[in-house]
Amino acid sequence: MNIKERAKTYRSDVKPIWCPGCGDYAVLNSLTTALAELEIPPEMVAIASGIGCSGRFPAFTSAYGFHGVHGRPLPLATGMKMANPELTVFAVGGDGDGFSIGAGHLPHAARRDVDLTYIVMDNRLYSLTKGQPSPTSPVGTKRKASPYGTVETPLNPMAMMIAYGATFVAQAFSGKPKEMTKVIEEAIQHKGFSFVHVLSPCVTFYDTYRQFRAIATPVPEGHDYTDQVKAFELALDESKLYLGVFYKKEDTIPFHERLNSVRPEQRDRVTLMRELIDYYRP
Numbered sequence: 001m002n003i004k005e006r007a008k009t010y011r012s013d014v015k016p017i018w019c020p021g022c023g024d025y026a027v028l029n030s031l032t033t034a035l036a037e038l039e040i041p042p043e044m045v046a047i048a049s050g051i052g053c054s055g056r057f058p059a060f061t062s063a064y065g066f067h068g069v070h071g072r073p074l075p076l077a078t079g080m081k082m083a084n085p086e087l088t089v090f091a092v093g094g095d096g097d098g099f100s101i102g103a104g105h106l107p108h109a110a111r112r113d114v115d116l117t118y119i120v121m122d123n124r125l126y127s128l129t130k131g132q133p134s135p136t137s138p139v140g141t142k143r144k145a146s147p148y149g150t151v152e153t154p155l156n157p158m159a160m161m162i163a164y165g166a167t168f169v170a171q172a173f174s175g176k177p178k179e180m181t182k183v184i185e186e187a188i189q190h191k192g193f194s195f196v197h198v199l200s201p202c203v204t205f206y207d208t209y210r211q212f213r214a215i216a217t218p219v220p221e222g223h224d225y226t227d228q229v230k231a232f233e234l235a236l237d238e239s240k241l242y243l244g245v246f247y248k249k250e251d252t253i254p255f256h257e258r259l260n261s262v263r264p265e266q267r268d269r270v271t272l273m274r275e276l277i278d279y280y281r282p
Ligand code: SF4
Pocket: 017, 018, 019, 021, 022, 023, 024, 053, 123, 127, 128, 201, 202, 203, 204, 205
């Protein structure tokens, strides 16, 4: 079986119902290709999603999946990883889901350094609900819900996640699927919390393919991805859309391993739980 055929084994019989040309197709293809390249069997993969067009993602795969409530893919994915650390776990969502209602989870997933990959498909709008401005919409975005144009400064997700201390921070673009596959592969292999920001255009409400193609460029050759300050410089340069790994911290010990090193053995935990229940008995 070649890699394309292997990648298909990660797809379910459910056909994606995204609009033709939606950037999320490229993300689905890149993720399944990355899994095929790394030969991780579908039954060892779990994907949690939030609400939005990207929320349907798990249904289109043959992996385990959980389509959760708005903004909560990270707590779900954290639970999945803690329950079974053998799994390769993903959280997926959009910019509205992750950077607005779910934004409170970002610093904590980063500081815990849970060994999972969080892919945000950022189309700079709430597209499922017909295109209201999101936290990453540029100033002046005019839509039905903002007829005079937005006045808020958009968030910079890359700078934000570097500041939060995520141990892997990378950027990809649906118009560059091969590069995206490599980034996702690297994110999966990173032992810790991996944040992958994907510019994933919404062709129906905000087609940014041409705009992003014009400024998309790989991170400069020789970029030192262990240097947080250099990573910030890339994130703050809005004249370009840098693609690749901005920051990576090596030799990290993921959350479940640190937790296991301090908590009692399973047998003792059961005993402790019984003691706790007895303590509160009337
Ligand atoms: S509305 Fe936009 S984001 Fe949603 S499926 Fe269609 S193109 Fe994709």
